Amino acid sequence: MFIEQGINTGNKFWKYILGSIFVIGASFLGQMPMLVLMLFETALKGKKYPTTDAELLHFFEPNLNLFLLLIPFVFALGGIYFAVRFLHRQKFISIITSREKMDWKRVFFSFGIWSVFTIISTLLMCYVSPDDFKFNFQLVPFSILVVIASLLVPIQTSVEELVFRGYLMQGFANLFKNKWFPLLMTSCVFGLMHFSNPEVAKMGNIIMIYYIGTGLLLGIMTLMDEGMELAxxxxxxxxxxxxLLVTSDWSAFQTYSIFKDVSEPVAGLDIILPVIVVYPLLLTIFGMKYKWSGWRDKLTGAVV
Incomplete structure (x- = not known):
């Protein structure tokens, strides 16, 4: 079973703490290019040093800013690999899936179904509330965005999955010898990791329901499917x-997207609806396709 692949007498919890520190340190190292460029811009060009998240998000040209924000995840990926292979002496695949190798069909199926949903729901919102969106398409900047985002965003999201649904979930299972605590703990920590996002400051703490709910969805996917390919x-x-589709002046990613949301954000049904309606429907689709069974044991049972 996936969550039990990290269970062995040599995998003490202090190793997971040390490994997490190493990953965080690698991520900080990846922030050096941004820091150097910021110092260059402020010292030699006289720009004001950013002191808030909003100022930081608008400090560089959007494509350069996105590139610099995502580079630390490349370093973090190296940190995770080092921790798993040399600190825990596990195969790297063991924190990804219980299968002998990655099931890319699962990855692409999940990617496809959520891409279609995101595109349709976004276009529907543009149709229903046209005044809330501005056409923002610029061919050359958008083309550069496609290259940067296609290369680095999957690394960013994969690192988050490797840390929360892989490394830490197995670590908490090692410590507590059950499945429900790692599932809830990693979901909450995943949500709290987004607490500093500008969306939280703009829309209020209620958006944490969405972030924690998304973490719970990804954790359930991973435990039920015995691997994180779907996640x-x-x-x-x-x-x-x-x-690629939508940006706004208050979102974490400032991009040359196709549309720009110019509305004043209000946390409402669009925050709650995915968690209580869309996510359960998605789990039902995956469950039927991959013939999931034994939900109670896989989500709350003991780890032996």
């Missing part, structure tokens, strides 16, 4: 298609 596809589609 990898969903997460990549969610962030990549979102970055």
């Amino acid at each position: 990898l596809g969903f997460h990549a589609a969610n962030n990549l298609i979102g970055a």
Whole structure:
């Protein structure tokens, strides 16, 4: 079973703490290019040093800014690989799936189904509330965005999945010897990781329901399917298609997307609806396709 692949007497929980510190350190190292460029811009060009998240998000040209924001995840990926292979002495595939190799059909199916949903729902919102969206398409900047986002956004989302649904979920299972605590804990930590996002400041803490709910969805996918392939596809589609389709002045990703949301954001049904309606429907689709069974044991049972 996937969650039990990290269970062995040598995998003490302090190793997961040390490994997490190493991954965070690698991520900080990846922030050096942004810091160097910021110092260059402020010292030699006289630009004001950004002191808020909003100022930071608008400090560089959007494509350069996106590139610099995503580079730390490349370093973090190296950090995760080092921790798994040399600190825990596990095969890297063991924190991804219980299958002998990655099931790319699962990844692409999940990516496809969520991409279609995201595109249709976005176009529907543009049709229903045309005044809330502005056509933002610029061929050359958008083409550059497609290259940057297609290369780096899947790395960003994969790193988050490897950390939360892979590394930490197995780590908490090692410590607590059950499945429900790792599922809930990693979902909450995943949600809280987004607490500093500008969307939270703009829309209020209620949006944390969406972030934690999304973490719970991804965790359930991983435990029920005995691997994170479906979670990898969903997460990549969610962030990549979102970055290409819609941006706003208050979102975490400032991009040359096709549309720009110019409305004043209000947290409402669009926050709650995915968690209580769309996500259960998605789990039902996956469950039927992949013939999931034993939900209670796989989500709350003991780890031996």
